[in-house]
Amino acid sequence: MNDETSFSKETSIINEASMDTETSVEMEASSALQPDRVSEWAQLHAGIEACRACPLCQQIHHKVPGQGDPNAPLMIIGEGPGETEDLEGLAFVGEAGKLLTRMLDAIGMPRDRVYICNTVKCRPPRNRTPEASETQACFPFLERQIQLVRPKVLLLMGRPAAATILGETISITRTRGTWFERDGMYALVTYHPSALLRDPGNKRFAWQDLQSLRDRLMDLKLYPDLYGPYL
Ligand code: URA
Secondary structure, eight states: OOSSOGGGSGGGOOOGGGOOHHHHHHHHHHHHOOHHHHHHHHHHHHHHHHOOSSGGGGGOSOOOOOEEOTTOSEEEEESOOOHHHHHHTOSSOSHHHHHHHHHHHHTTOOGGGSEEEESOSSOOGGGOOOOHHHHHHHHHHHHHHHHHHOOSEEEEESHHHHHHHHSSOOOHHHHTTOEEEETTEEEEEEOOHHHHHHOGGGHHHHHHHHHHHHHHHHHTTOOHHHHOOOO
16 A cells, blocks of 8 residues: 555645535535424534533633534544634634545545534633543533434544543554444544644554545445445
């Protein structure tokens, strides 16, 4: 395999600044959801907005519930909002988010075909790792998101997301690239894009993980319009 990951190539860069994410989220919600689902999502978002269960909400600009296709077969879970996400109220729209968009692009997956969220919905101060108690306080929201989206595959980016879903403390170096089964879903652990920005040497491992993700989505025939026709 070529060491050069395709998502680091200039040609795959998507100009996310030109993407009107808020509009597309609203359109997805109104066009793709049954009426009962609209109210369930509205309730969830209202619950997140009103939540004061941990101290993280005291220093934020916006809650960041998550966004994307509410019926997506693939759900991507990160750690917690960063500065740009806190300012915009949207998950993965800063530098790490731009890298995530390029990573998805590298496997032919448009970003608006997945649902993206974090383990905590409020930005931890100075982007520190969320405390276990904060992750625990926010877990019912993540659990509800999984119930509503009903994804078949989870991509767990970074240790906090992996630990939250798999229920165990893991080493990313040892666990990345490994598939787990949880509650009828397949879950793949990989590096967090922020970690890849800090240490680009790991991009080649992340590229292996992405190819494994694409193969699994193909095997499960989850995105026939992207990966079919299947023989
Ligand atoms: N890092 C995350 O884990 N989530 C975001 O939304 C942005 C950066």
